[in-house]
Amino acid sequence: MTNNYDFSTSSPRENTNAEKYALREKLFGTNNVIPVWVADMDIDTPDFVLEEVKKRLEHPIIGYEEVPKSVFLAQIEWMEREHGVEFALEDMLYSHSVVASMNVAIEAFTQMGDKVIVQTPVYPPFFHSVKEHERELLKNPLKLMDDGTYTFDIEDLKSKIDERTKLLLLCSPHNPVGRVWRREELEQILELCLEHNIVVFSDEIHSDLVYAPHAHIPFASLSKAAKCITVTAIGVGKTFNMAGFAMSSVAVPERELREKFLKVYNRVHFAQGNVLSHAAFEAAYKEGKVWLEELKIHLYKNFSMLDELCKKFPHLIKLTPIEGTYLGWLDCRGMGLRDKELREFFVHEAGLGLSAGVSFGREGSGFMRLNFALSSAKMSQVTEKLQRALQNYRKKSDRDKLE
Ligand SMILES: Cc1ncc(COP(=O)(O)O)c(C=O)c1O
Known part of the structure; x- marks a missing residue:
């Protein structure tokens, strides 16, 4: 299939009224996170x-x-x-x-x-x-x-x-x-x-x-x-x-x-x-048909990137298999953190603003939702940040075990 559309980058939304960005301080206590919470896409609305x-x-x-x-x-x-x-x-x-x-x-x-x-x-x-x-x-x-x-x-x-x-x-x-x-x-x-x-x-x-x-x-x-x-x-x-x-x-x-x-x-x-x-x-x-078909290929690539990353930390985080939506449901129970600590880990250690699993009901405790509808460039930033934070977390827990 030839590519008619390019999802490699997207228009910046900082300093617009985009909810995802504008509410960062209120929700995460800082603007210093890449927001991957509310369910819209960091992908440009199509020209047509x-x-x-x-x-x-x-x-x-x-x-x-x-x-x-x-x-x-x-x-x-x-x-x-x-x-x-x-x-x-x-x-x-x-x-x-x-x-x-x-x-x-x-x-x-x-x-x-x-x-x-x-x-x-x-x-x-x-x-x-x-x-x-x-x-x-x-x-x-x-x-x-x-x-x-x-x-x-x-x-x-x-x-x-x-x-x-x-x-x-x-x-x-x-x-x-x-x-x-x-x-x-x-x-x-x-x-x-x-x-x-x-x-x-x-x-x-x-x-x-x-x-x-x-x-x-x-x-x-x-x-x-x-x-x-x-x-x-x-x-x-x-x-x-x-x-x-x-x-x-x-x-x-x-x-x-x-x-x-x-x-x-x-x-x-x-x-x-x-x-x-x-x-x-x-x-x-x-x-919209062709754009949508290409978008789905792009979104699934993002999902696969996230999946590969989670597979490097199988004891900490598991990504729920996906069939639809662009929302990654991360099972973080392996990290052994309370919900508040888990949220803080993502904000302060990873620099990412996710939706807390418990906000979806008690059954979401220990989970986080990551919206992966991002341009390729932004998705790479997100996975790099998450990988670094998980590596540090693993190192720290290994050290704690030895002490
Ligand atoms: C399942 C579901 N229903 C409804 C909505 C929101 O729809 P609306 O903005 O039209 O109220 C969302 C947005 O995330 C959603 O995920």
Whole structure:
């Protein structure tokens, strides 16, 4: 395959308002870290997206704009071609944020005191949103297998579901553990949800970032019945590094579910989105295929670099095998540090700003999440820093053992 795109370097983001950089002092107590936490990429948003945005700016009026049908149609076509799920135009709703859509779903499909299933460790807004709505969190932790991968704990889920259980928040692919759920796994979840009338909010925001031979299976594509109980959140904010456009969408094919969802959605005024995002999204869906294929090759190379590095320190750190997302889930339990000490090691010894595993739930204790969606140049800096810190750490622990 020839390379059309170059991911070797990226534009500097220091001194911009990039969250990843701007919040370093607040989160890590210093600006002296390479930030590899929040899930966007240190890779330039593709030109074919930026060009369409510039073109739109040639018109001097930026008034209210409905999401053009063509945006949803481009998205529907992409979802069908890339992921084998069929949505109709009337199924699609605009959203400025997946997390906001999740909050709408919690309010629309549950009442105070109802239980919402969350599979930890998981992206923190999953459990924060449930708690903030004063719903009961039904924690169904993922099962950590001997090979370091995760799967659903169906027996645990079966034993916990009761008549107050109304909603399951599915993370598919899963942030932070990097799993791309297989059909058989999803079908087990589906069976339980159908049996107990549980609605599924399927957050599929990472669905394009999946590495062969793995393939994303949209929950709504499992069967007709699955489609009727599923609200799917999708978008290309992660895929083409355009989270700052604040746009995604929600597919709600079943009429009654959609009416319930819309009641809350309209009450909190999701409005129409913004004109620049519309242009950006349509361009990404229409022109992004080749860029994405090359990006995934690049990302997987970064993952392999990280993996090679971790393999040099097998007693200290293990990198969870990855199937999707650009988030490396590091099992650092071998280092024997408490969570606070582990965070300090990465900040002060390695000069890196990672997400702490415990922030994804108690099951993340001893883990750290490293966002490896970086240019090659930045990835080399990150691995060099980490290698040096781990070498020093190993030397120091060997010395301590001798003393
Ligand atoms: C699984 C998952 N869902 C949602 C989001 C955030 O989406 P949004 O910015 O559209 O709320 C993220 C961002 O990291 C994520 O990883």
